[in-house]
C-alpha cells in the first residue's frame with residue numbers, strides 16, 4: 001500500500017505565519033498543471049508494484065485550481081496506478097473557494113474528504129494572520145461542506161494567538177462543533193523563520209504569548225474534543241471514530257508515498273527525495289528532462305529517529321520492536337526520567353506519551369534520538 005501526494009503551489013495571498021512552498025503569482029498555473037501531469041506520468045513506475053490507498057491534494061491551495069485540473073490529475077492517477085476501490089482522496093480547500101458548484105464537481109470526481117483551511121471564525125484574527133477569506137466566508141463554507149455529503153471533512157484552526165484567552169478559544173471550538181465537525185486539525189501558532197510574522201515579532205510589532213497560555217489552550221482543546229467524542233489520535237489531530245486521516249496515518253507509520261509537484265517529498269521505505277521548491281525551476285526542468293530533485297538514503301539512525309518523532313506524536317505510540325537501533329537502552333536515563341515524571345509510558349511493547357507528555361512530544365522524542373555510532 002502507498003500514498004500519493006500532489007502539491008499545488010499557489011495561494012491567493014501569503015498568510016503571515018506560513019513557511020510552506022507556494023507562489024501568489026497565478027499566471028503560471030496552466031504550465032504548472034501540465035508539469036505536474038508530466039511528473040505523474042514519468043514516475044508512474046515507482047508505484048507499479050503497489051496499490052494506492054490514499055491520494056492527497058495539498059498546498060498551497062489546491063482548491064484555487066479549476067476543478068477540471070484536479071479531475072485531470074485524478075484521471076491520470078487512475079490510468080497509471082492501481083487505486084484501492086475505497087481509497088481516501090483528500091482535497092485541501094480554502095473558504096473563498098467553497099461554492100455549491102465546486103463542491104458538486106469535487107464530489108463527482110471522487111474526492112472523499114475535504115480539508116478546510118478555516119484557521120479562525122473571527123475577522124480580527126483572520127486579518128492578523130493575513131488570510132484571504134472573511135469570517136463570514138469561513139462560516140458559510142462550513143455550512144455548505146457539512147451538507148455536501150462527503151464521506152468525511154475536517155477543518156484547521158489555529159490557537160496560541162497573541163492575546164487569545166481560553167474564552168475566545170472555547171468560542172471558536174464551539175462554533176466548529178455546532179456544525180457537527182467530524183475531524184479537527186488544531187495548530188499552535190509558531191513563528192517560522194523568514195515569515196512576515198517572524199519579521200513582526202523581531203520588530204516588536206507583535207508579541208507572542210507565553211508558553212503557559214498556549215499550553216493551557218492545548219489542554220482546553222483536548223478536554224473539549226474528548227467531551228465531544230473526538231479522539232486525540234495525533235498531537236494536532238482529533239477525529240470521530242472512522243474519520244481519522246488515513247493519508248497522514250500512513251506518513252506516521254512509515255508507509256511509502258510518492259510526492260508530485262514543486263517541493264513535494266517522496267519516501268520509498270529507504271530513500272527520501274524532495275523536489276525543488278521553485279515553480280519556474282520545476283517547470284523548466286520537467287520540460288527539458290533536467291534534474292529537479294535531491295535524494296538521500298536514510299541511515300538506520302535516521303529511520304529510528306523518524307519513527308520516534310512521528311510515532312510519539314500518535315495515540316498508538318511507537319512500536320519498540322520496529323526501532324532498528326535500541327533507542328530505549330541507549331537513552332535509558334532519559335526514558336526513566338520521563339516515565340518517573342509521568343510523561344511517558346512503556347507498555348505492551350510500545351512507547352506512548354501520557355496526557356501530560358503530549359505537551360512535550362517533540363522534546364521527548366529528540367531526547368531519545370540515536371546516532372549512527374549507536375548500535
Ligand code: SF4
Pocket residue numbers: 010011013014015018019020022059060061094117
Ligand atoms: S493559504 Fe495555506 S499554504 Fe497558502 S499561505 Fe496561507 S497557510 Fe500557507
